[in-house]
Amino acid sequence: MEDQSTQKPDGNIIYVGSKNVMSYVLAIVTKFNQGSTEIQVKARGAAISRAVDATQIAKHRFINTLEITGFKVTTEELQSEDGSNSRVSSVTLTLKK
Amino acid sequence: MEDQSTQKPDGNIIYVGSKNVMSYVLAIVTKFNQGSTEIQVKARGAAISRAVDATQIAKHRFINTLEITGFKVTTEELQSEDGSNSRVSSVTLTLKK
Numbered sequence: 001m002e003d004q005s006t007q008k009p010d011g012n013i014i015y016v017g018s019k020n021v022m023s024y025v026l027a028i029v030t031k032f033n034q035g036s037t038e039i040q041v042k043a044r045g046a047a048i049s050r051a052v053d054a055t056q057i058a059k060h061r062f063i064n065t066l067e068i069t070g071f072k073v074t075t076e077e078l079q080s081e082d083g084s085n086s087r088v089s090s091v092t093l094t095l096k097k
Numbered sequence: 098m099e100d101q102s103t104q105k106p107d108g109n110i111i112y113v114g115s116k117n118v119m120s121y122v123l124a125i126v127t128k129f130n131q132g133s134t135e136i137q138v139k140a141r142g143a144a145i146s147r148a149v150d151a152t153q154i155a156k157h158r159f160i161n162t163l164e165i166t167g168f169k170v171t172t173e174e175l176q177s178e179d180g181s182n183s184r185v186s187s188v189t190l191t192l193k194k
Contacts, residue, residue, distance in 0.1 A: 048146040052186045056172045060184070071168035075153045087157070089149045 012036045016043035016051040024054035029062045032097050038069075044076060044090040055093060063097050070094030109133045113140035113148040121151035126159045129194050135166075141173065141187040152190060160194050167191030 014027045024041070031039050043051035059066040072092045077085045111124045121138070128136050140148035156163040169189045174182050 046143070046146050048149050049143050049186070052145050052170055052188060056170060056184070056186045060172060068168070068170055071165070073149055073153060073165055075157060087153070089146070089153045091149060 012039045014039060014041045016041060016047045016054060018047065018050075021050050021053050021057065024050065025057045025062070028054060028058040028095065032063060032066075037096060039095045041093040041095060042090065045088045048089065048091045051091065051093060055095060058095075066095055066097045068093050069096045109136045111136060111138045113138060113144045113151060115144065115147075118147050118150050118154065121147065122154045122159070125151060125155040125192065129160060129163075134193060136192045138190040138192060139187065142185045145186065145188045148188065148190060152192060155192075163192055163194045165190050166193045 012031055014024060014031065016024050028039060028041065041051050041055060055066070055068060070093070072094075074090050074092075075087050076090050077087055079085055109128055111121060111128065113121050125136060125138065138148050138152060152163070152165060167190070169191075171187050171189075172184050173187050174184055176182055
């Protein structure tokens, strides 16, 4: 069973959250080693920087041919407990090796 | 005289650092209002998330037609005082309205 918090079994999507950056580097490298040719890395808010770092570490240390082929930004609305809305930026990076 | 810490007089480049995100939103909107058709927003490390936020706030509140047309990631090596190198991710977003 894979770690559900970083990888979904149904797709090549890695969700980057608040864990150590190396967790996500490992997730990226593992996905490619399992035969994936394209991976999507998603993050929102402060985790966006970590997602970018993870792709760069994966490229420089493990998969030199890795490229970011796509970049999409959206804004998600979150509702807080008092009913007010706050917006958070969400980024999807598409990686190919 | 423009604020040199966020804008360079010689180009349409906005450097995102540790100021409040609205400082950079204002810088983006001002550049476009001054007639720029294309702006580059640069950030590294933890400021990458702030740069993405600034583009989204500028789009949703001020310039609805704003699009991110380019996205480039590089890794910069910084030398620390003890002579060791650390790497930091750097992102350049290209905006058009």
